[in-house]
Amino acid sequence: MDGLTTLRVIRRPRALNKFIADNSLGREDEQRRKSYEKRYRVMAEHQADVVCCWLPDTTLTFVNEAYCRLTGKSETELLGRPWLSLIPPDAREEVRVFYEALAAAPRVCLYEHEVTGADGRTVLMQWIDAPIFDEAGDLLEFQSTGRDITAHRKALMDLQDSEERFRTFMSHLPALAFIKDERSRVLFTNRAMNELMGSENWVGRDALQNLPEEVAAKILEQDRQVIEGGKPVLIEEAIPVKSGETRIFETRKFPIGREGKPPLLGAIALDVTEKRRAEEALLASEERYRLLAEASRDFIFVLDRDDRFVYVNSASENVTGKKPAELIGRKRASLDVPPEMLARQKEANETVFAGGEPLSVEGQFLMGKGGRPAWHNVTLVPLKNGSGEVHALLGVARDVTESRERAQRLEEANVALKVLLRHREEDRRELEERFLTNFRKLIMPSLEKLRKTGLTPRQAAYVDVVEMNVRKVFSASGAAAGLVQASLTPIETRIVAFIREDKTNKEIGSLLNLSPRTVEYYRDRIRKKLGLKGKNVSLRSYLYSLS
Known part of the structure; x- marks a missing residue:
């Protein structure tokens, strides 16, 4: 009954009732009565469950030792007393009404109610109440066998609360979650999975019944490996969803052990389609920019906060005389330039790291061909991480030595021309x-x-x-x-x-x-x-x- 083992009802033999009622019994009958009584008492006393007998008005006529331990009272204190007084006041009326109805229509029934225990705590008892009739069929009394189900009921309520929390958690989980049995049949799917996959009707079915055959075959094989291997796995899989689109999922599958039973399979799947597309687009973009950087004649580099080269393009050999492999991972000092040049570049770098804004400077930062200082226009751009902190900087150094020399020659020519024009003006005035x-x-x-x-x-x-x-x-x-x-x-x-x-x-x-x-x-x-x-x-x- 309700998942519990059916309790054994111990009935007092009808012959015993007759012996009790009949005062004209002889010594032999008296001995037989005592024998029955003793046998009944031994059986009741050795019951682990609580046993009592009571009249229709709830007056106790028999209690076993377990009943005395439950109530914290002796047999003498209990016999002749209505057990209804042992019921907590707030539950007493409901219990009284039930047993009045039972006395009016006697039958074997299962009933649960609270009892005030020995230490004053309230105990939830489950009772099997059986009526006892005389040979004429009249109701003599009831025999009740009870079991303390307080812990069981609490465990049941805790289990229900746990299941409710589990379902609430799963229904709000943005990831897809599901549970399968040892044969890969679906036992549970959460709301996110139902909405995306249309899996409301998947329960009791395996992947072959829910997905295209080639996709299902891979899933079933993965499920088998997890169940048999007993270890979690992380896989990436492409699966068609309810809309017909194929989405990419990062799925973690893991075994759920059960004592004495085959393990279940649990899984949580994250839709990483947009993430993968973004990564592919980023890789394509990075490749395009890498090709542009490699094709550039300008010296392009990336420096971290430790002043180490993270990246340099192939123009480094023409500009610095060193190949990319000779610079990447090494500090800027490996450029073999005078200390004053390193100091000027360091000052510009620290300005970008501190301010987080691009900076364009022009000066002698690198050595040119022939070992003489060269003029470069350097643009420094901060590279920020997800939290907005500058973790590196991108630099583009353009050699402007020739243009500066041309500008200087042009300036000198302009000065000479101005002198010539002044002389011409003087001649004109003369x-x-x-x-x-x-x-x-x-x-x-x-x-x-x-x-x-x-x-x-x-x-x-x-x-x-x-x-x-x-x-x-x-x-x-x-x-x-x-x-x-x-x-x-x-x-x-x-x-x-x-x-x-x-x-x-x-x-x-x-x-x-x-x-x-x-x-x-x-x-x-x-x-x-x-x-x-x-x-x-x-x-x-x-x-x-x-x-």
Whole structure:
């Protein structure tokens, strides 16, 4: 009953009941009664289980030694006392109702209830209650045989709690988990496996019934090796899932030993598909970058925090004179460069390690061909681990010695060119001054004489124009350059020339067939282009200042 061994019911013989009731029995019958009584008592006393007899009102008529030990009371204290008083108060009413019903309809039954034990603790007892009838079929009393199931019930509840914790844990485990028997038949699958594999109906079936044959055959062989070998294994396998996609799993299978029974097989599988794809992509990327690094003419290297080369590309031989095998695993000092170069490079490296930011420096860090110091532009990039700490740095060193020498030669050429241009400017000014001197000595006196010959106003104006244009031809001064930079129109340029000759608006208009108002408009535009708008500066004075 309920997984327990059925307890033996010890019944008092009906003949004994008759002997007890019949006072007219003779000595022979009395001896027979005593013999039955003794035999019954011996059987009851030697029972490991608790035995008692009681009337329908729960008054005890017989208790064995086990019953006395259970309650902590003697036989004298118990007989004639209702056993219902030994029930804990909070459970007493429920027990009373049950046994009243049993007394009304006597039958053999199995019942569990609590009893207050000898030390005051509550004991859970399982009872087999059997009615005893007289020869007329009337109920005389009940015989109860009980067993302490407190520990058993606690163990059962602990087992249920353990199973519940196990199922809760498994249902929230992100990995796939399952258990198989010794024949590789599925006994349990967790929620993650059900969702991914659709394994709700796999229980009781093996891999051949759940997966493609070629996949199932490998799985069954692995299961067999674990069961027979008795050791856990870690395998990687590709298995189709419910969606039809094939995923990669890292599965740990292990035996679960059982005393006296064949071992079970447990397994936890992690879906590593994305991890493997990422690793493959990383390897492909690393290979591409390695090929790029090896093809580069720049010296590319990786240094760890101990100042050791973790990687150098093949350009190391051309740049440093050493092959990669001679540098990898060795410290930077193995480059055989002067201490001051090592110190400069170390300072830059420590800056990157400390700050965690890329750095670009240029200087003499390595020796070039012929054993002379070479100039390199070095870019240092920090390499960080998963926690964000800089564990190494990537360096790219480009030899810029030739470009620096070219730049130096170009700078020297520029200096020489500037000296040459300065001399050319001095020659130009000297020539200009010579032309101006000749203009003043040879042409200006003739023009002055011409003005004194009684010219008409128009003729005098033309003489002025001639003088102005001659001045323009012989003057290569900064005034012309300044006016050109002002982007003057041809008409504005002519008006500027007349203004410099101190002509009025009326005179300029007469010479250019313009009204004085129009000349004033052009003067205003010229001031604006020369940046004189809103300034208290005479246009004529400004134009003379450019000379």
